[in-house]
Amino acid sequence: MKKILFLLPVIIAFAIGSVSCNSDDTDEPMLIVKFRFDPNQARLNNLGAPVPIASGNAAQTPAFNTISSHYLEFAQTAYTQLGEGTVLYHAPETTQGGANAIDFSQSKIVSEGEVFLKIPLRSVTAGTYRYVRCSLGYQNFGISVRSNGADYDGTLASFVGFNTYIGTHSIGNNFFTVDGNRAQGYWAFALDDVPYQTSGQAPAGATTVPNPLAATSAIPPGSCVVTGQFLNDLQITGNETDDVVVTLSLSVNHSFEWHEINADGKFEPAIGENVVDMGLRGLIPSFEQ
Template sequence: MKFKSIILVVLLAIAFFSCDDNDDVKNAEPHLVMRFKFDATQPRLNNLGQPVAVAEGNAAQSPSFNAISSHYMELAPNANTALGMGTILYHAPETMAGGAKAIDFSQSKIVGENEIFLSIPLSQVATGSYEWIRTSLSYQNYDINILHQGTDYTGTLASFVGFKTYLTTHHIGNSSFPVNGNREQGYWALSVNGMPFSGQTEAGATTVPNPLYATSPIPPKSCVVTGKFATPLVITGNETRDVEVTLSLSVNNSFEWKEVHVDGKYEPSAGENVVDMGLRGLLPTYQK
């Protein structure tokens, strides 16, 4: 009898915890989940969202991405939705520590390809139909091919493409880059075999594809890349599962420089200057 009582207690405990687990699954709130993808085969677009070749006298390569960060994300119902008037999903921390408002790099969320960048309850997303999504990219970290004093290397580059970024000392591997201030869009730092390089592209040189330039322009230096869903993303408010969104970014010859030695190789020690580090297009997709 005592043995049967023990068995009964165990079975009841299993049933209790099984029900509890099932309730947790049933009551779990569905989320909107955002991930980034990098694709060197996507079209290479200009600021107007139109295909463009590498400028004459320049050379370019498709970097191998390690990580990325975004400063802002927004869903837009249609092509006439002004920036900021859609459903804002995310806005990264900012600071005045550098004397003017800037992205606080120390608080930036940095992720690799297919890692979750954003996950918010769908109850926080306004119901409706969304044709477009915008993401203001702020930081890129990738590997590129370098020629230095006749030898080929792989270097790692940190690219800051947000409107303005506040940095203390940032690092690439064992290389340190003390800044302690704001840097404008287009600041970059590069580590090649432990050798540090850094520089600044010209103002307005960073490509930011916006196919809605005619109906919904973006401010200068904002780096708000705009992409259209193949079919509108509809949020009903009755979702029972996560909505997974992938933001596929074109890295098709996205790292571009002015050639000194016309050989298609980036040679910073020869004075070959970076002219553009902007992403070259956005193709968003979703799964429900």
């Protein structure tokens, strides 16, 4: 089932994705999903346990601008396998680049607090949900870099989905033409006030994807399905009269990590310091109803 989840035909992805395009001119209760970026949330490893920065590396807490999710699911228990909960969203995919991949041109990209998903509650299977599983696809955030002793502000576009087909993408007035698939860990960077841009690829398997359910409900290697537990179980009865608003709080606590050559805590790509991890460091979902 895990393998099938990320190889769904494009037509199914479009069908599910289209659910989020409902008109707002309705009085029926809706499920609304938003994101929050928390620099103070615990910094977790792949098993959902707190972890320090790896020896020989350094990290920054980036200033997040936007994010996109590829897949969203509510899970009932710790034994609910990925894909067997209530799937709420699955973004469009394509084989234009060869292997199946997220279609970046159709990804929904939002900022903090902006509505990412809005669907009728009647389309959500009634039940009690303890976990959220959210596969992230794209991140855009500000970081600081050092070159020749001077510090500069820049913006990094980070593609952390299992595979992404990218035609072109941009950072401000800087354009990057890819016209192909890029595996998890592809990134592009541009300085904010200086005409400089570059791109690269983090090592395979290096992107942190916290999953505290690893022992009972694993995720496919190379995916970015971050798992988080509600403080109190979310109950959907099917008789709701008001909206249910779910906020996915993502830990960005030192989430941008690189291998140091000059051990000064400054990211210096010009001397060969390479990005090793851009994964979100945890998920805490909450709800209002």
